[in-house]
Amino acid sequence: MIETIQFTINGIAVGCIYGLVALGFVLIYKAGEVVNFAQGDMMMLGAMLAVTLIVTYKLDYWLGLAIAIALMMALGALIDATVVRRIVGFPQFSTVMLTLGLGFILRSAASFVWGPDARTLDTPFSAGVWRFMGVTVSHTYASLIIGTFALCAVLFVVFKYTRIGNAMQAASENQLAAYYMGIPVKAYLSLVWAISAGVSTCAGVLLAPVALVDVNMGSIGLKAFAAAVVGGFGSIPGALVGGIVIGLVEMYAGIKLDTAWRDASPYLVLLAVLLLMPQGIFGSSIRKKV
Amino acid sequence: MRYVFKTRYEQDLSLTRHGGDVFWYSILLIGAAFLPLVMGSYQLGELSLLLIWVIGGLGTMIVVGYSGQISLGQAAFIGLGAYAHAVMLKIGIPFLLSLPASALLAGAMGLAIGMPLTRLHGIYLAIGTLAFASVAEQIFAHWEGVTGGLRGMAVQPPEIMGLKLDSGPSFYYLCLALAIACPLGVINWLRSPTGRALIAIRDSEIAAKSMGVNIVYYKAVAFSASAFLSGLMGALLAHKISYLAPETFGPLLSIQMLMLVVVGGLGAVHGAYFGAAFIVMLPVAISAAKQFMPQSISQQPAIEPGLFGIILVLFIIFEPTGMYGRWQKIKYFFAVFPLYKVASFRRQKTYMRTERLK
Numbered sequence: 001m002i003e004t005i006q007f008t009i010n011g012i013a014v015g016c017i018y019g020l021v022a023l024g025f026v027l028i029y030k031a032g033e034v035v036n037f038a039q040g041d042m043m044m045l046g047a048m049l050a051v052t053l054i055v056t057y058k059l060d061y062w063l064g065l066a067i068a069i070a071l072m073m074a075l076g077a078l079i080d081a082t083v084v085r086r087i088v089g090f091p092q093f094s095t096v097m098l099t100l101g102l103g104f105i106l107r108s109a110a111s112f113v114w115g116p117d118a119r120t121l122d123t124p125f126s127a128g129v130w131r132f133m134g135v136t137v138s139h140t141y142a143s144l145i146i147g148t149f150a151l152c153a154v155l156f157v158v159f160k161y162t163r164i165g166n167a168m169q170a171a172s173e174n175q176l177a178a179y180y181m182g183i184p185v186k187a188y189l190s191l192v193w194a195i196s197a198g199v200s201t202c203a204g205v206l207l208a209p210v211a212l213v214d215v216n217m218g219s220i221g222l223k224a225f226a227a228a229v230v231g232g233f234g235s236i237p238g239a240l241v242g243g244i245v246i247g248l249v250e251m252y253a254g255i256k257l258d259t260a261w262r263d264a265s266p267y268l269v270l271l272a273v274l275l276l277m278p279q280g281i282f283g284s285s286i287r288k289k290v
Numbered sequence: 291m292r293y294v295f296k297t298r299y300e301q302d303l304s305l306t307r308h309g310g311d312v313f314w315y316s317i318l319l320i321g322a323a324f325l326p327l328v329m330g331s332y333q334l335g336e337l338s339l340l341l342i343w344v345i346g347g348l349g350t351m352i353v354v355g356y357s358g359q360i361s362l363g364q365a366a367f368i369g370l371g372a373y374a375h376a377v378m379l380k381i382g383i384p385f386l387l388s389l390p391a392s393a394l395l396a397g398a399m400g401l402a403i404g405m406p407l408t409r410l411h412g413i414y415l416a417i418g419t420l421a422f423a424s425v426a427e428q429i430f431a432h433w434e435g436v437t438g439g440l441r442g443m444a445v446q447p448p449e450i451m452g453l454k455l456d457s458g459p460s461f462y463y464l465c466l467a468l469a470i471a472c473p474l475g476v477i478n479w480l481r482s483p484t485g486r487a488l489i490a491i492r493d494s495e496i497a498a499k500s501m502g503v504n505i506v507y508y509k510a511v512a513f514s515a516s517a518f519l520s521g522l523m524g525a526l527l528a529h530k531i532s533y534l535a536p537e538t539f540g541p542l543l544s545i546q547m548l549m550l551v552v553v554g555g556l557g558a559v560h561g562a563y564f565g566a567a568f569i570v571m572l573p574v575a576i577s578a579a580k581q582f583m584p585q586s587i588s589q590q591p592a593i594e595p596g597l598f599g600i601i602l603v604l605f606i607i608f609e610p611t612g613m614y615g616r617w618q619k620i621k622y623f624f625a626v627f628p629l630y631k632v633a634s635f636r637r638q639k640t641y642m643r644t645e646r647l648k
């Protein structure tokens with residue numbers, strides 16, 4: 001029983017990270033209908049930057065994190081403004097290929113700068129554990145869950161209660177109407193890319209103490225896809241719930257079945273969801289009008 | 291500019307447009323047949339690899355370029371073909387039987403996967419096929435009794451009726467024969483009602499449906515045909531690399547297949563040749579260029595994926611019709627020589643069309 005709770009907590013913690021990366025997908029998808037296959041690589045780049053700032057340049061953890069987020073937000077906005085904006089209105093296929101190509105570029109740029117070695121990151125809260133009734137929760141895992149929920153709360157407040165957030169929602173709901181209302185849609189799309197890059201940087205930094213930080217860290221993006229689809233692509237709470245579902249499935253598949261199943265389970269869940277309930281848990285049902 | 295004036299019905303049925311085509315393709319064919327006389331074994335090997343990629347590229351071209359479905363799962367079919375072929379050779383099935391059998395097996399798999407998956411659209415299809423390929427890679431890696439698991443598996447050399455085909459020229463001729471037969475078959479197939487249905491689905495699914503095209507059936511057929519050719523590529527590739535490891539058939543291979551069709555030219559059989567040449571030649575060109583680079587750059591393993599990415603992005607933005615599209619523009623420029631207008635191939639300005647429908 002205690003073990004079960006333990007595994008559940010760890011599964012939720014890892015799932016939160018999937019959820020955060022999925023959140024990055026969902027934000028960009030909602031705003032511009034671009035599926036960003038480079039999201040995992042953006043997370044990797046953010047984590048690499050943060051680790052470099054904190055470990056190599058010996059900055060304070062929070063300062064390093066803030067600088068890394070700021071840099072990645074700038075990069076996200078730059079990618080949108082210079083590359084992604086050019087293919088607005090092209091078929092879906094172009095956006096898929098474009099973001100795949102961007103992912104390649106980011107990954108090889110990172111391996112040019114940082115090389116193939118894996119790095120680790122010590123956090124100010126990585127030492128201790130909490131114990132309740134035999135269940136141990138390490139501070140690292142707690143930080144994943146708390147960090148995720150804090151970030152989501154901030155995003156929720158921004159989207160719900162600020163002028164900027166409302167404008168972004170308007171732009172993602174109906175671009176043309178937003179233009180007519182005087183909202184600078186292009187600037188807001190770039191802003192969404194910036195936020196998405198910032199969120200994935202946070203995900204990377206939160207994940208860093210649990211996993212190794214290396215150039216291939218971005219492959220988590222695939223599992224985050226599963227999370228986004230399970231939650232219903234385009235739903236922000238859905239991304240988080242989907243992430244937790246995938247995290248739990250992966251954790252239990254690893255324990256109850258053997259490793260082959262652990263690695264394949266997120267994709268099997270993804271396929272099952274796509275085939276049986278393509279709108280996901282939180283997605284709105286969509287009917288095509290001719 | 292040449293206007294073909296049709297006087298006989300056979301001209302509509304003919305695969306070539308006019309005598310010039312026949313002349314140039316014959317020269318190409320004769321050149322290809324005599325290449326082993328002048329080329330070293332390394333170049334010949336690279337050329338065989340190119341021809342193998344052409345076959346797989348055709349498969350991707352059918353599903354992506356002609357039926358308009360995004361498939362990120364081609365590697366699964368290539369892997370299936372490769373492993374099936376290697377296993378069949380190992381248990382003693384002759385090469386001539388095993389090659390089509392492995393391709394057919396991949397084709398059947400494509401049909402089985404295509405039926406449910408083709409209900410998905412756009413990005414969902416891309417993600418679904420990617421997930422399928424990831425599952426397939428796990429199966430290759432963990433089904434140790436058959437695939438040899440992570441240790442990999444050796445492939446026996448091809449042999450037809452006691453004649454070993456493992457040397458450079460003979461394997462080259464095998465690849466050449468298939469890389470000529472497959473495109474001819476595909477071209478003919480695409481001119482049939484099935485091919486026209488696929489193109490109709492690509493251009494507008496709703497219009498195709500209202501004309502009575504059975505969308506699910508034709509999409510599954512496209513997947514199956516594509517998987518068949520991918521399986522054939524896999525079986526040949528197995529001989530080329532002669533040792534199968536699961537990571538060969540990872541997501542990277544699927545992405546390379548897509549890159550092949552995008553860079554080659556979507557929706558053109560010629561594009562498969564151009565794209566295959568690009569995919570095979572780029573690493574060769576990079577390694578040739580390395581001696582002119584400073585040590586610190588030439589030692590980097592990441593040059594190749596980075597360059598692939600940059601070229602892909604540039605093609606998507608500046609030349610979405612690929613190398614074949616560019617070639618046609620160049621041809622058109624000379625055909626109408628002083629009269630070329632900038633507007634001849636100008637792309638229309640487009641606006642975001644939502645796929646989220648309410």
